[in-house]
Structures are given as structure tokens and as C-alpha cells.
Amino acid sequence: MYERLIYLDNAAATRMDERVLEAMRPYFFDVYAVATSQFGYSIGLDAREALENARARIAAALGAEPEEFIFTSGDTESSNLAIKGVALALGDKKGRHLITTPIEDFPVLHSMRTLERQGFRVTYLRVDETGRVDLDHLRESITPETILVSIQTANQEIGTLQDIRAIGEICREKGVLFHTDATHAFTRVPIDVREVPVDLITVSAHTIHGPKGIGGLYIRKGTPIKKIMDGGFQEFDLRPGLENIPGAVGFAKAVELVTPEETARLQRMRDRLLERLLNEIPHTRLNGHPIYRLPHNANVSFRFVEGESLLLHLDMRGIAVSTGSACFSRSLEASHVILGIGGDHERAHGSIRFTFGRYNKEEEVGVVVEAVKEIVHELRRISPLGKE
Amino acid sequence: MPLPYSEIVMEHFRNPRNVGRIEDADAKAVEGSPACGDMVAVYLKVDPETHVITDIKFESYGCASNIATGSIITELAKGKTLEEAKKITWKQASDALGGLPPLKVHCSVLAVDALRAAIENYEERHGLVKEREPTTVEFVRKRLKHVMNPLVGLDIIRTKLVKEIEVKDGVVRVVLDIPPDHQFASVMKEDIEEKLGHRWDVKQVIVEFAG
Structure with missing residues (x-):
């Protein structure tokens, strides 16, 4: 389907x-x-x-x-x-x-x-x-x-x-x-x-x-x-x-x-995704705690990029994620979580949540990293922010 | 269910026209801010004799409708005189895009505002404007016609949400007929502050809720 x-x-x-x-x-x-x-x-x-x-x-x-x-x-x-x-x-x-x-x-x-x-x-x-x-x-x-x-x-x-x-x-x-x-x-x-x-x-x-x-x-x-x-x-x-x-x-x-082995597998995929996104794309930051966090959750903010645009571009490539951007929410308000931990609106708008489950495969991580890299690069090219 | 965006919106979102900066622009304007989530910059090259827009580029930090409106507005304005381009409305941009969802008016109206601001910027710099207009109750009312009620996609004047406007010693006070915990209260407040806060004779913008 x-x-x-x-x-x-x-x-x-x-x-x-x-x-x-x-x-x-x-x-x-x-x-x-x-x-x-x-x-x-x-x-x-x-x-x-x-x-x-x-x-x-x-x-x-x-x-x-x-x-x-x-x-x-x-x-x-x-x-x-x-x-x-x-x-x-x-x-x-x-x-x-x-x-x-x-x-x-x-x-x-x-x-x-x-x-x-x-x-x-x-x-x-x-x-x-x-x-x-x-x-x-x-x-x-x-x-x-x-x-x-x-x-x-x-x-x-x-x-x-x-x-x-x-x-x-x-x-x-x-x-x-x-x-x-x-x-x-x-x-x-x-x-x-x-x-x-x-x-x-x-x-x-x-x-x-x-x-x-x-x-x-x-x-x-x-x-x-x-x-x-x-x-x-x-x-x-x-x-x-x-x-x-x-x-x-x-x-x-x-x-x-749900088994501990499966959860460990999700965590390995999550760790790989985070490591690559944070190392390979400049101006990114992890939202949440580096250690005390759900094993299958990654949440990253990409500066100078708005989350709904990123989400739609990913969707066109068949990748489904979520964002804390105001543009995406039903109330047009930015994520109360990111604002609640002292983040600014810009950080909320550029935040993407990736959450893994049973049906994710190891090879998907690489596909997602490459897609995010390309899209973030393209959206930053047309953004008035982050050029100087 | 398809996305609430038309084919034309998605096409402009995927392949935005006239993207980028004009380094030696004759005028430019930026509307919005990273804080409010959407931002559009417009750059103009203008023929000094005919006042025709010979080149126009835009940059966008925003959602799909923001990017698409920025793109279509450059197509609509290119080749027009400043007087003609000034009259381009959000409605025209929206129609050219095959319509925009009501919830997204807030994000897309920025590009129209940025184009107008860039033209005003050119006119000011080239002595084409008369006097600076003072911020009066009437002026505020005019400006609030660009603040959208996201529930219906119509402005807050037309949907009768503005209960009171007061301008006194550089302080603009706007009372909205909605409760403070209304779904879109904070969005509309930010929008109003943004539309009036930067005016030359405005020191403070106060938005109150009386619903």
C-alpha cells in the first residue's frame, strides 16, 4: 500500500x-x-x-x-x-x-x-x-x-x-x-x-x-x-x-x-541515527537527555530550517516523522515540551522526532540520514537565516 | 486523504522560483522572525526610470505554504511597476496557487507583506513617499486586517474579534473578544505585536483578551 x-x-x-x-x-x-x-x-x-x-x-x-x-x-x-x-x-x-x-x-x-x-x-x-x-x-x-x-x-x-x-x-x-x-x-x-x-x-x-x-x-x-x-x-x-x-x-x-533483545535492537538503530545526524549535519542539536532517554526515541533540532517543510520533504521520499513546529500543530503553537525545557521557538520549529518500532530495519537508518542531509541542505539554501 | 495543499502549492514548494539573494539589491525587506516561526526576505531590482521590478528574489524560513507563497509572489511581481506590485493581495497569491488552507493564512501572508515592505523601502530611499504616516486608531484597524483568525482564515477585523483599539502616547492597546486560553490566543497576540511593534512611533503593543 x-x-x-x-x-x-x-x-x-x-x-x-x-x-x-x-x-x-x-x-x-x-x-x-x-x-x-x-x-x-x-x-x-x-x-x-x-x-x-x-x-x-x-x-x-x-x-x-x-x-x-x-x-x-x-x-x-x-x-x-x-x-x-x-x-x-x-x-x-x-x-x-x-x-x-x-x-x-x-x-x-x-x-x-x-x-x-x-x-x-x-x-x-x-x-x-x-x-x-x-x-x-x-x-x-x-x-x-x-x-x-x-x-x-x-x-x-x-x-x-x-x-x-x-x-x-x-x-x-x-x-x-x-x-x-x-x-x-x-x-x-x-x-x-x-x-x-x-x-x-x-x-x-x-x-x-x-x-x-x-x-x-x-x-x-x-x-x-x-x-x-x-x-x-x-x-x-x-x-x-x-x-x-x-x-x-x-x-x-x-x-x-516486547522483549529486551528487541528493545536493544531499536536502541542500536536509534544510536546510529543520532550519531550520524549530529556528526554529519552542522548546526544540529539533540533535544532531551543523552543517557536518560527512551531507547527508541531520537529528537533533533536543525537550525535555520522549519520542521513542517522538512517533514513534507521526507514524506515525499516515503519517510514518516513528527515535528514540534508550530506550523504542524493543531493549535499553531510550538511544542510546549521544547519551550518547557527552555528552548526557544526556533529550536521547536526545527525539531524532528524519530521513533523506532518493531518493523524498522537497520538499513533504513542510512536512507534516512542521507535524505535528511539533502533536505536540510536544500532548505538552508533557501533560508534567509544562517548565511553570515 | 490528500494533503490540504493544492498541486500548484506542492509544485512551488518542491521547486521554488527566484530563490536567493540579490547582493546589489535596490531594496529589501524581511518580515517575520525566527521566533514567530516564519520568515520571508524579499530583494528587488528596480528600473529607476520606469519603476518596473526587473528582478526579484526571495528567501524563506517557513512551512510549505510560506515557501510556495514566496515563490508565487516573485512570479506575480516580476515585470510589474511598483505601483502595480504594491496592489498584489494575499487573495491573488492564494488564487494563483489554487487556494491555501485557512490555517495557513498566517504563514503565507508574510510573503505579501514582505513584498509591500520592500517596495515601501525602495520608495523611502528614493524619495517617493510623502510624510511618515502616524499610527492612529484607523491605521491600527487597517493593519489588523492582515492579522488572521486561523479558525476561519479570515482577518480578525472581518470576523469581529477586535473589541477595542486604543492609541495613546505611543502605546497601542488592542482588546480581543476571545478568552485567554483560546486555541489561537497566543498566535494572534504574537501576530498583532509583530504587525505594529516595529512602527516608528510605537513604543509598546498591549494585547488583552476579554472573551
Whole structure:
């Protein structure tokens, strides 16, 4: 369908694995019933078994108990539920203060803004130029009224990893709940809730070659949280709605198909790409942290070049990437992440994100480097900037 | 789904005409800045007798619509007199390109502004202008007709987003009828500041939101 496509936007969406589809298929055509109560008919009991089996497998990947994991429609819903659900449970009892970072993805950031409009106070922590959170600022920001700290595991654009363990320990010590959006890290950078003191974790299948429209939320036993959507009693009475059983089964399969060997392979491709782009093209810089970053993410700013132009030229050559340029965004605003780490608009406009996945091949790296080199050279030729 | 750009836009984007600098240009102008994301430079060679634009080149730091508009504007202006070229509108450029998406008006109007600014620059340097025009409420209103409401691709005067304009002691205050957290609030604010901030008699531009 797309001849010779080189797809490097795996942070946005991934190609689903055929093995995931095979695992899901019976739950569309054979075991299509609702997951009934334990006194229901056989086909419904089989559906329930599949759902609970999928739940247990994903929970195990987090080191959690099955009843600590609920399915949602994806990371957007998971983060909305974590933040607004805790606010609903504790807003009147404990306080109306939350803490986050300015570089979170929109589900977290916009949930916080909604709460601010409802009278909650939100502290946005300082991050350094690589996107790492200032832990001292976190420590001094926690007050007796603080009900939740929400800090991502890995950044969606620049790939920076946070010190989740240290953040969790600070929260634990101060008696505050900790939520982390692990949409981009889950399985690629493993997290175990028996070792890391985190109370809520957002995950999603769409970033790991699973189906779209299914995600989940880990909720540590005893965490005060209320449902934010009304309906039936599904998902331990926290997330109403008919269970997406094919999605849940596909999600579990997708989790199991990610291996450390595969992640290491993605990292080698990423490292090669970064090394060549930064060495072979002048006026380039890495966005994010050189070491504490997602293994499959590269984000580079090319000076004197605008990202949408670069993106379209790459597309004409069959290469799909993403950019933090304002021209590309739906709000015409430059990447809040690059601006949030102290970058200027120019750096955001010239930023390109390359994210690797299962179906990328080693030989694609060279093709991409050559294409970027040629296009950047051509766009700089017609740019009024960077000539003197 | 195809890109929202016409074939002609993509053709000019791929192969922009009249790209580069004229080292001994008779006039030049730069509109936009790296900070706002788009920038266009226009260079002119003008016949001193006939005031015909004999050569024109442009440079662009911007997205596809910015590059394509820069390219088409050089084709439209070449061979025209300054008076004729001054009258080229964004609409004409857009029509010549087979239309531009509303969201991209913001990026493409720069090239038209740069051409006009280059002509004004020539006129000033060759004593073709009368007096410098003072920044009045009327002038501000005229200028704001070049600030686009990205939602609909029409200017903010026509879409009635401007609630109030005040000019006092070099301070221009513009009140927009949108909330401060409007999707395009910061884009429109930057645009307004850019259109008026460099005026000879303007010290400060204040944009407020009253929606």
C-alpha cells in the first residue's frame, strides 16, 4: 500500500503485530459475548475468563496483582481517571493542590487545567534543559493539602526519562499519591511496582504494536479514587462500559511480544541515527537527555530550517516523522515540551522526532540520514537565516 | 486523504522560483522572525526610470505554504511597476496557487507583506513617499486586517474579534473578544505585536483578551 515506507513515528501509533490480531480474532467471531457475572451462560463465562486472563498478564508485567489493573480506552482516559478520580476522592477531604511538570502530555496537562478552573491549585515543577525534574523543587512543593503528584515516566517528544524511583520515594515519605504516565515507556523501560513506590500508572497498547482504543490504569490497592464516568459496575466499579475484550486480549499479547533483545535492537538503530545526524549535519542539536532517554526515541533540532517543510520533504521520499513546529500543530503553537525545557521557538520549529518500532530495519537508518542531509541542505539554501 | 495543499502549492514548494539573494539589491525587506516561526526576505531590482521590478528574489524560513507563497509572489511581481506590485493581495497569491488552507493564512501572508515592505523601502530611499504616516486608531484597524483568525482564515477585523483599539502616547492597546486560553490566543497576540511593534512611533503593543 505504501511502497518503501520508512515509518519513524512509532511514538504516535504503531503498526499492529499480526500475532496480536490472531490472538484477538476469536473474541470478535467466537467468544463475542459480554463478560457475564459468574452465574451467567458459558460463552459469557469464557469471555470473562479471557478478560481476567489478559488483566493478570498485563498486571504481572508491572509486578502488580490482577485486581490492581483496570482497562480503559487508552492513555487519555487513564490519565483523566487517575487525576480527576483522585481529585474527586480527596478534594474535599484532604486538599486541593496537585503537582506536575510543564512538559507532560496533554491528557495530564489538560486534566490539570480543568481542575484549576474548578478551584484546585497546581504547581508546575522546574525541569532542567534535558527535561529532568528538579527533585528539590518537588520536595519543597508538597504541602499538607497536596493530594497527587503526576510526573511522566518518559517524555512523549524528547524521550527524557524521569527518576521515577526517587520521585516515588519522596511522595511516599511525604504521604502523597504518585501517578506516572508511562505511555511511552511501558515494556521498553520496565517498571515494577514492588520496587518503585508509585500508586497509579497510565499505560496504552497503541505504542507497543497492540490495538488502538485500549489502555489501562494500574491502581495500587487502597488508593482513594472515584470513577469519573457513570454507568455500570465494570472494572471494579471504576470504569463503566462494555468491556473491550478483543482489545484487552490484544493488549496482553502485545505486552508479551516486547522483549529486551528487541528493545536493544531499536536502541542500536536509534544510536546510529543520532550519531550520524549530529556528526554529519552542522548546526544540529539533540533535544532531551543523552543517557536518560527512551531507547527508541531520537529528537533533533536543525537550525535555520522549519520542521513542517522538512517533514513534507521526507514524506515525499516515503519517510514518516513528527515535528514540534508550530506550523504542524493543531493549535499553531510550538511544542510546549521544547519551550518547557527552555528552548526557544526556533529550536521547536526545527525539531524532528524519530521513533523506532518493531518493523524498522537497520538499513533504513542510512536512507534516512542521507535524505535528511539533502533536505536540510536544500532548505538552508533557501533560508534567509544562517548565511553570515 | 490528500494533503490540504493544492498541486500548484506542492509544485512551488518542491521547486521554488527566484530563490536567493540579490547582493546589489535596490531594496529589501524581511518580515517575520525566527521566533514567530516564519520568515520571508524579499530583494528587488528596480528600473529607476520606469519603476518596473526587473528582478526579484526571495528567501524563506517557513512551512510549505510560506515557501510556495514566496515563490508565487516573485512570479506575480516580476515585470510589474511598483505601483502595480504594491496592489498584489494575499487573495491573488492564494488564487494563483489554487487556494491555501485557512490555517495557513498566517504563514503565507508574510510573503505579501514582505513584498509591500520592500517596495515601501525602495520608495523611502528614493524619495517617493510623502510624510511618515502616524499610527492612529484607523491605521491600527487597517493593519489588523492582515492579522488572521486561523479558525476561519479570515482577518480578525472581518470576523469581529477586535473589541477595542486604543492609541495613546505611543502605546497601542488592542482588546480581543476571545478568552485567554483560546486555541489561537497566543498566535494572534504574537501576530498583532509583530504587525505594529516595529512602527516608528510605537513604543509598546498591549494585547488583552476579554472573551
